Amino acid sequence: MTVGALEQADEFVHDVAVIGAGVVGCAVARLLTIQGASVVVLECSGDVGAATSKANTAILHTGFDATPGSVEARLVARGYELLCTYAPSVGVSIEETGALLIAWDDAQLASLNGVQVKAAANGYDRTEVIDAAEVRSLEPHVGPGALGGLLVPDEHIIDPWSTPIAFATEANANGAVFVLNFAVDTVSVGAEVTTLRSADQRRVVARFVVNCAGLHGDTVHRMFGFSGFSIRPRRGELIVFDKLARPLLSRTILPVPTPTTKGVLVAPTVFGNVMLGPTADDIDDRAATGTTRAGLDDLLMKGSRILPDLLDHEVTAVYAGLRAASEHSDYQLSAHADARYVCLGGIRSTGLTASMALAEHAQSLLSGIGHDSSANEARELVAVRLTPLGDADDRPYRNGGRIVCHCERVTEGEIVDACTGPLPATNVDGLRRRTRALAGRCQGFYCFAEICSLTTWDPSA
Amino acid sequence: MGPQRVNRLRVANETLDGHVIVVGGGPAGLSAAIELRRAGVDRVTVVERERELGGIPRHTDHLGFGIRDQHRVLSGPDYARRLRSATERAGVQARTATTVVHISGSGVELADGSTVAANAVVLATGVRERPRSARLIPGDRPAGVYTTGTVQQLTTLHGLPVGRCAVIVGAEHVSFSAIWSLRHAGCTPVAMVTSLPRHQSTPLLRHATATRHRVPLLTGVAIASIEGRGRVSAVVLTDGRRLSCDTVVFTGDWVPDHELAYRAGMAITQGARSPAVTAGFATSVPGVFAAGNLVHPAEAADMCALDGRAAARSVAAWLNHGGLGPGVWPADVRPIEVEPPITWASFDAGGLTLRVGEFCTARVQVSMNGQVLTTSRIRRLVPNRAIVVRRGVERSAEHQGVLRVRLVDLRVVDLRLVD
DSSP: OEESOOOOSTTOOEEEEEEOOSHHHHHHHHHHHHTTOOEEEEOSSSSTTOSGGGSSOOEEOOOTTSOTTSHHHHHHHHHHHHHHHHHHHHTOOEEOOOEEEEEOSHHHHHHHHHHHHHHHHTTOOOOEEEEHHHHHHHOTTSOTTOOEEEEETTOEEEOTTHHHHHHHHHHHHTTOEEEOSOOEEEEEEOSSOEEEEETTOOEEEEEEEEEOOGGGHHHHHHHTTOOSOOBOOEEEEEEEEOGGGGGGOSSEEEEOOOSSOOOOEEEEOTTSOEEEEOOOEEOSOTTOOOBOHHHHHHHHHHHHHHOGGGGGSOEEEEEEEEEOOBSSSSOEEEEETTTTEEEEEOOOTTHHHHHHHHHHHHHHHHHHTTOOGGGSOOOOOOOOOOOOOOTTSOOGGGGTOOEEETTTTEEHHHHHHHHHSSSOOOSHHHHHHHHOTTOSTTTTTTTHHHHHHHHTOOTTO | OOOOOOOOOOOTTSOEEEEEEEEOOSHHHHHHHHHHHHTTEEEEEEEOSSSSSSOGGGGOOSEEESHHHHSSOEEHHHHHHHHHHHHHHTTOEEEOSOOEEEEETTEEEETTSOEEEOSEEEEOOOEEEOOTGGGTOOBOOOBOEEEHHHHHIIIIITOOOOOSEEEEEOOSHHHHHHHHHHHHTTOEEEEEEOSSSSOOSOHHHHHHHHHHHOOOEEOSOOEEEEEOSSBOOEEEETTSOEEEOSEEEEOOOEEEOOHHHHHTTOOEETTTTEEOOOTTOBOSSTTEEEOGGGTSSOOOHHHHHHHHHHHHHHHHHHHHHHTTSOOOOOSSOOOOEEOTTEEEEEEETTEEEEEESSOEEEEEEEEETTEEEEEOOOEEEOTTSOEEEOSSOGGGGGOOSOEEEEEEEEEEOOGGGOO
């Protein structure tokens, strides 16, 4: 499936081919497109933002706990700034909740000052160490044994589903072409142009290529003849609790990070739920997004300590995502002039926050190897505005739309729009990420049949 | 006007000035609305979020509806149609495709932010089956995982296909209903799986289904995980067996649609996650009544209809006694206390109804403020089946104090000896 005008004539040469339509690839495509480049995005799955980008903790990171001096630290901080400005302008919901690290033992309590120093080294100086009584007064439902905490007032939450869709919609509206179900199989780097072929012999030709292939980033990197990192998927399982649990907390509750893991957090979501997770398991299978009994039991055990009342509530959803981690602790970003190729690899869970900064970075790497965006003529840009999905936003049901998904109050109009837009939902998962339909507590008991009827999707397929 | 201690309704040709809003247009809600009009309430509005009144029976396309309230045997869709026309004839105002987002004793707030004032509100929002996620079943997240409700809506309301072969999770009444619906839709039931040692339906239904459809019943085993990328390919059981299928249907394990009740701050019966009610279906929020499967997840539609009627008589009595100001509301409405293996107890139109967590024989004993009201004969108690106490609980109707239900002379049933 191709969205936009892909000139199938073999001689059509795009300025830039972006491999991967996750949040990073879509951000890159958007920036290059609005700067005037002709961009084609190749996505191996059937939708944008449908892999790693759809299953994360949806935290808008300040980068307070990043490794000072790392590329990740710099890009997360810059990305935070860019996304905080961009998101409200296109209808991507952000809720300004802040976060609270809680120390549960003396060692953790002692390390809070260190975390604060690290945050300052990352240029973030608004953290505040608080005592046990203050923890309790701010978050009265946390479990017994909290010894103190560190407030991170700007660590917010964002709608993770709409972010890549907003980037992709804006890129597409301004001329970027999205080719879905196109897994790059072979790469031929010529003197002037690079040819990318799929296994079924479709081909796309571009002068420059940006690798944003996420979980397949190392595979694509090797196709270009480079090495230096291997993707080691790290699976994170998450449990989403009922909206009735939302009053139990007012901000994200983080554990004190240890050298090995960021640990399990409890966070509100912009959709009005409470999320518990993630686990962190290094696995080999790049498609193993299943959950496990051990993982869920582990989360429930940890959740019962952090926020005991949470476990009295019904569970709405359970899922797992794969972080595209590599053996390196930092992002693997590189430019290769001879191959006219840029790689954005090894981007872990911070990729959502860093996405717009990664796009800027890709743009400057491309400039460094000869891509000249200033050569393009200036033109009128098409603005994009999504219907916000956040509970705090003004959603269509409040203006009289007929509700089809009752749990999430999604209207018929939203469902029809999501299935008919320029980057339409083509299955239940795509619809869920675009509208929240079917994401609620009944998981389709009330509306799945009607949605199949409205969309003419075959429930037996 | 002060409260009067006269427990009667005005005659029906006299009208009660006032407006009662019924939230939910299923068997309980519609029956309540019809009965409110019969009792002379001037204005009755049913607010239903679906486009059509009738509730769950609309898509339960088999016989067995209407026995206790209509005194005839109807199919679900016929029963729903009958209730709809009775609602219309009774002069009930219906607002369909309308969602209530908040309730109180003085009215409701709708999704568009508008409010509708009322002198009393009846909550009858019903139940649904717990989905796979809420049961914390791990594994892949493929398409083809449904509840009975979804299967029946797909087939009965929309004429859509479901899949080719299905594993049914659960072995209570509704699970057998799922088998009949799947068969009707051309989907072969592969097996029925329950973690309990025996099915929880009637022997008749179990044997009729076994004879007609030859579905193996696997007891004492649960679903360990679901496999499939894209579409379901198999379920793995906790004993290691792997059943190939393209559809999984989670049945029963009812959870009330209780959001409005929780958000209104009502006292909740924890084991059922239902609003606690008195025998007259009054909740802890003055002016708000609750009836039907919302307060006892779940019983048959005809029982919900009887609830609705009984709740309506209570509403009318309250409006009558209290005038249109705050009447005499029962003080301190609280959940009925229970002891394991009872999981919860509540009221239905016939008396007390409760559930147990294991197969056993016992006497059911009901006490109020420590004083025994009634102790039943020895009875066989089955999980996921309504256990009702009809006699000897009349005094609990006043609900002045702490009601407690426990089992005495309890024996766990040796299931090798039965069925």
